[in-house]
Amino acid sequence: MTTGSTPALGLPGDIDADPATIRSGAESLVELRLSLTGQTEETDAGFRSSAGEFTDLVAWDITSAAADELILWEDTTRDLTYGAATLKQWAQDIEDYRAKRANIEDRFNTALSERVAEEPVDLLKEMLLEEHQGYWNTLMEQAEETSDSLRNGPSADALARMAQTGLLTGTQLSYFGDSYPGMLPDDLPSPDDHPSTVNTWWHSLDESEQQQVIEDHPDLLRDLDGVPTTVRDQLNRDHLDEEIDRLEDEVAEAEQERDEAMDSLNDSSGGFGAYNFQTDLTDLQEELDTLTRLHENLNAEGADRYLLALDPNDRGRAIVSNGNPDTADNVATLVPGTTTTWQSVNEQTDRADQLLESATTADPNTDHAVISWIGYDAPNIAEAAGTGRAEGAVDELSRFQDGLRATHENTTRSNNTVIGHSYGSTVVGHTAQSEAGLNADELVLVGSPGTNAQHASELGFLPENVHASTAKNDGITGLTDLTHGADPTSPEFGATVFDSDEGSEGGPWPLGAAHSEYFHEDTASLEHMGEIIAGRH
Numbered sequence: 001m002t003t004g005s006t007p008a009l010g011l012p013g014d015i016d017a018d019p020a021t022i023r024s025g026a027e028s029l030v031e032l033r034l035s036l037t038g039q040t041e042e043t044d045a046g047f048r049s050s051a052g053e054f055t056d057l058v059a060w061d062i063t064s065a066a067a068d069e070l071i072l073w074e075d076t077t078r079d080l081t082y083g084a085a086t087l088k089q090w091a092q093d094i095e096d097y098r099a100k101r102a103n104i105e106d107r108f109n110t111a112l113s114e115r116v117a118e119e120p121v122d123l124l125k126e127m128l129l130e131e132h133q134g135y136w137n138t139l140m141e142q143a144e145e146t147s148d149s150l151r152n153g154p155s156a157d158a159l160a161r162m163a164q165t166g167l168l169t170g171t172q173l174s175y176f177g178d179s180y181p182g183m184l185p186d187d188l189p190s191p192d193d194h195p196s197t198v199n200t201w202w203h204s205l206d207e208s209e210q211q212q213v214i215e216d217h218p219d220l221l222r223d224l225d226g227v228p229t230t231v232r233d234q235l236n237r238d239h240l241d242e243e244i245d246r247l248e249d250e251v252a253e254a255e256q257e258r259d260e261a262m263d264s265l266n267d268s269s270g271g272f273g274a275y276n277f278q279t280d281l282t283d284l285q286e287e288l289d290t291l292t293r294l295h296e297n298l299n300a301e302g303a304d305r306y307l308l309a310l311d312p313n314d315r316g317r318a319i320v321s322n323g324n325p326d327t328a329d330n331v332a333t334l335v336p337g338t339t340t341t342w343q344s345v346n347e348q349t350d351r352a353d354q355l356l357e358s359a360t361t362a363d364p365n366t367d368h369a370v371i372s373w374i375g376y377d378a379p380n381i382a383e384a385a386g387t388g389r390a391e392g393a394v395d396e397l398s399r400f401q402d403g404l405r406a407t408h409e410n411t412t413r414s415n416n417t418v419i420g421h422s423y424g425s426t427v428v429g430h431t432a433q434s435e436a437g438l439n440a441d442e443l444v445l446v447g448s449p450g451t452n453a454q455h456a457s458e459l460g461f462l463p464e465n466v467h468a469s470t471a472k473n474d475g476i477t478g479l480t481d482l483t484h485g486a487d488p489t490s491p492e493f494g495a496t497v498f499d500s501d502e503g504s505e506g507g508p509w510p511l512g513a514a515h516s517e518y519f520h521e522d523t524a525s526l527e528h529m530g531e532i533i534a535g536r537h
Contacts, residue, residue: 009108009125011101011132015139019091026087029080079153085162086149093142100135104128188217191224195403198226222309223317225403229306229326236307240295243312247288254281287312290343294318297349305349308371315377316342319400322352323369326407330359330415332370332533333404333440335397337422337447340378348372351519355419358530368533375400376427381510384423385483387452390430397427398436405439415535419444422476422515425451426484432459441465442532445495446518446525447476447511450484456494466495467532469525471503471518475511496537500525 111124149158189198205213214221214231221227222235258277291312298305298320309319325331332355336348352370359368376393383389401418408414418440420428429451432438443461445451445468453459456466468488470477480487489497501523503514518525531537 009105009128011105011129012136014098014101015094017094019094022087022091022094026084026091029084029087032080082154083150086146086158089162090142090146093139093146097135097139101132104132104135188213188220189224189226193226195226195399195406198224198403199228199406202227202231223311225399226406228407229308229321229324232308233306236310237298239310240291240298240307243310244288244291244295247284247291251281251284251288254284287343290346293346294320294349297346309375310342312342316374318342318345318348318374319371320345320349320352321369321371322349322356323367325369325371325404325414326409327367328369328414329366329410329412330363330368330417330533330535331404331408332359332368332417332419333373333401334370335373335418335420335424335427336378337420337424337426338379338381338384340374340424342374345372345374348374354519354521354526355529355533358526359533360530362527362531362536363534366534370533373397373400379423384449387426387430387484390423390426390452393427394431394434394436397431398434398438401439415442415533416440417442417444417533419446419529420448420451421518422447422511423449425449425488429453429459429485432461442537443467444529444532445469445488446500446529447471447474447515448484448488449476449479450481450486451488452485454486454493456488463494464496467498467528467537468493468495469498469500469518469528471500471514471525473503473505473512473514474500476515498525498528498537 108121108124108128111121115121145158149155189201193201202210210231214235218235218238222232222239224232254277258281261277294307297303298307304323306321306324307319308321309317311317334348334352334355336344340348349372352372356368356370359370375396377389379386379389397418401416404414404416416439418428418438420426420443425445425448428438428443428445432443432451433453437460440461443459443466445466447470448468451459456463459466466488470480470487470489481490486493488495500518503517504512505514507513507515517523518529520526528537
């Protein structure tokens with residue numbers, strides 16, 4: 001503060017607005033979105049109440065908007081989401097302005113404290129006041145943009161800014177199909193682009209351009225969420241053929257090296273060398289056998305399978321859909337648990353087969369797709385007590401689920417279910433609670449050690465849409481409530497609990513046979529999961 005004859009900077013008064021109150025208004029919209037049952041009068045009243053809580057600079061023409069202007073918004077969920085994000089953006093804009101204003105004042109006061117007595121500061125004042133005027137003008141433009149956004153709905157520019165500032169998640173961006181096509185990448189999309197952007201980009205290309213991109217960038221497209229299923233499938237099948245050829249060559253080479261080492265057993269190091277070569281050969285042969293069986297499963301007579309990802313390196317990736325998720329009425333994603341690697345793909349595909357058959361039994365008149373999603377680095381047994389692998393999977397699972405929405409072709413939105421088994425349920429829980437969110441209609445948690453939540457509502461789903469079951473003889477029952485939050489089958493958690501068979505007693509360490517029997521034929525758990533997938537629960 002300056003006193004007496006000390007020069008003053010002379011900034012105009014600060015904006016009369018409270019970001020905390022604005023954010024409170026935004027949260028009111030979020031709560032309204034969660035509680036609404038579609039009554040437009042409540043939407044109108046709630047919107048006006050929230051809009052009236054913040055600065056007149058924006059609210060003057062929102063609260064006076066005609067009622068029918070608000071009622072005409074067709075998608076309440078979308079517009080309340082956008083309204084909340086718009087208010088949060090406005091609060092952030094005010095805080096950004098105030099930070100810049102404070103910086104200007106600090107620089108002026110520092111210059112005053114360091115100046116030589118009677119040294120003029122007029123030039124500095126003029127420069128700082130001009131700088132502030134630029135910041136103020138920007139804030140006024142943002143105020144007008146906020147007002148227009150709340151009155152008129154989303155624009156591509158506003159969506160882009162909210163995406164960049166993290167105020168709209170990938171899942172939420174997919175709500176805005178009418179405005180989103182303006183947000184296309186300048187060239188090729190990247191894995192960081194939202195699947196809606198990727199899908200819009202793909203459909204902006206003509207057939208010859210699509211074919212050219214397929215030929216030029218197969219490794220990008222085959223793993224890119226938002227690219228249509230049939231395109232990814234063909235590219236990954238080509239990659240599978242290449243990997244089989246590579247491994248056949250490596251197996252032949254390893255056999256030759258093993259045989260040469262066996263011929264040298266009389267040498268002092270011959271036995272050790274032969275052992276190492278045989279170990280390498282065994283590993284390569286197992287990988288080749290896995291890929292060969294996958295190839296057979298994909299091409300079996302009557303099979304309707306799609307290979308959406310394949311990376312046979314280290315723990316790797318392997319995503320297979322039984323049924324086409326782009327055209328199915330009901331789509332389920334199975335997220336596996338501890339010790340799963342890409343080499344588990346055939347076992348997981350078998351489980352997806354059982355789920356698909358169960359869903360078809362529950363509703364034979366609609367199309368279903370069940371995806372075996374080995375799309376993250378699953379933990380080993382020692383790592384399973386921690387949350388690191390679950391946190392590491394959040395972006396991949398969230399983006400994959402967003403991709404299913406983006407590529408779906410039917411005019412009616414598909415009923416999407418995510419099934420988390422064992423540690424996979426922990427992955428599902430972390431993803432559902434993340435900023436990225438989990439774009440699905442139903443969650444299923446089987447053999448779960450916990451979801452990092454104490455109540456089902458923390459997952460962002462209604463409790464009736466969160467389903468949980470644990471077999472009596474599943475060893476996981478001795479580990480719940482320890483490291484990953486509450487037991488999802490406990491009454492306090494609030495999920496919809498369904499029956500499982502008791503399961504086999506005993507079995508392999510550490511969790512026993514029952515831990516892996518939820519997908520067995522003719523079990524209560526499989527029947528109920530089929531009903532959930534089919535929307536018949």
